[in-house]
Amino acid sequence: MARPVQTPAEVLGIEPAGAYHRLLLRAPGVAEAVLPGHFVTLAIGGRDSATPLRRAFSVHRADPVADTIELVFAEHGRGTRALARHRPGDTVDLVGPLGTPFPVADAPETAVLVAGGYGSAPMFSLAEAILARGGRVGFVLGAATADRLFGVAAARALTPHVAVVTDDGSYGARGRATDPLAAMIRAVGATVVHSCGPMPMLRAVTDVAVAAGARSHTAVEEAMACGFGVCMSCVLPVAGADGATRLVRSCTEGPVFDGTTVRWPEASPPEPSPSVEPREVREVREVWEVREVREGVRS
Structure with missing residues (x-):
C-alpha cells in the first residue's frame, strides 16, 4: 500500500x-x-x-x-x-x-488491458509504464453504449491493437469485453491480462486469461467507506498462498488482485432492496450488511 x-x-x-x-x-x-x-x-x-x-x-x-x-x-x-x-x-x-497498484515487471512483457466503461481510467498510465520498459500492449475496451466508452482514442495512440465492443453495438462490435479477449491475447502474444471494471466482467476476464495461459490481475470495484483499511467494509474472499480463503481488505491488499485468488462466486453482493431511507444512511447500512452477508457465506 x-x-x-x-x-x-x-x-x-x-x-x-x-x-x-x-x-x-x-x-x-x-x-x-x-x-x-x-x-x-x-x-x-x-x-x-x-x-x-x-x-x-x-x-x-x-x-x-x-x-x-x-x-x-x-x-x-x-x-x-x-x-x-x-x-x-x-x-x-x-x-x-x-491501495496496491498493478504489478509492472522491470523486464519487457506483453499485456492485454481490458476495461469496462470508465474502468479504463488507470489503464493508459499502465500501458505507458509497460511500453517504457520495452513491452507491448493491446486493449479491449467495452461499455453498454458508445457514450460510456472512455479513452478509445488514447488507446489507439498507444497501440494498433485495440478492440472496442458495446452491448448495443452503437460503437465497435456488438458484444461484451470478453468476446474479443482470447483473440487479442493470441494476436499480441500476451503473458498477462490487466483488467478493471464490474465484478462479473473481472471474473470472466480471469477465466479467459487463464484458459489462454496468461496471468490475470484485476482491479476490483468494491464499496469503500474509508479507503485505508479501518472500517472493514470492502472485504473480499481471497485465497492465500497456503490455499486458505480469508476476507481481506480490497482498499489495502487491493484493489488489484491476482484474479485466480479471488473467490468470485462469493465476492459479489446481492442487489440491494429499495428503501425509503435517505441515500447516505442507506449507504452506511448496506456497506455493513454486505460485510455480514459475506461473513455468513464464509462461516
Whole structure:
C-alpha cells in the first residue's frame, strides 16, 4: 500500500467526457507517489455535509511536476452529483494515493488491458509504464453504449491493437469485453491480462486469461467507506498462498488482485432492496450488511 497524504486539493478544471466527467486537481505531495492502479478518496461537501462517506476514484493521470492528478467519474448519486458541480478554485479534501497498484515487471512483457466503461481510467498510465520498459500492449475496451466508452482514442495512440465492443453495438462490435479477449491475447502474444471494471466482467476476464495461459490481475470495484483499511467494509474472499480463503481488505491488499485468488462466486453482493431511507444512511447500512452477508457465506 502507498504512503497516503491528506491534503486540500484545488479544482483546476472539470469537463465532460462522454457520459463522464474529467476532474483535474492540484494535490501537493500526491502525484509523485501515484502508480497505475492507485486510487484516492475525496470528502465532498465539507464538515457539515449530508454526504459523510468519502468517495473513492481511480487515478487517471498524475503529473509530479505540476503536482496534479486527474480523475474520471460518473454521476451515480448525491456525492458524485455534488462533485460534478465543483468549479475551478473550489477545494476538496483528498487522501491518497491509496491501495496496491498493478504489478509492472522491470523486464519487457506483453499485456492485454481490458476495461469496462470508465474502468479504463488507470489503464493508459499502465500501458505507458509497460511500453517504457520495452513491452507491448493491446486493449479491449467495452461499455453498454458508445457514450460510456472512455479513452478509445488514447488507446489507439498507444497501440494498433485495440478492440472496442458495446452491448448495443452503437460503437465497435456488438458484444461484451470478453468476446474479443482470447483473440487479442493470441494476436499480441500476451503473458498477462490487466483488467478493471464490474465484478462479473473481472471474473470472466480471469477465466479467459487463464484458459489462454496468461496471468490475470484485476482491479476490483468494491464499496469503500474509508479507503485505508479501518472500517472493514470492502472485504473480499481471497485465497492465500497456503490455499486458505480469508476476507481481506480490497482498499489495502487491493484493489488489484491476482484474479485466480479471488473467490468470485462469493465476492459479489446481492442487489440491494429499495428503501425509503435517505441515500447516505442507506449507504452506511448496506456497506455493513454486505460485510455480514459475506461473513455468513464464509462461516
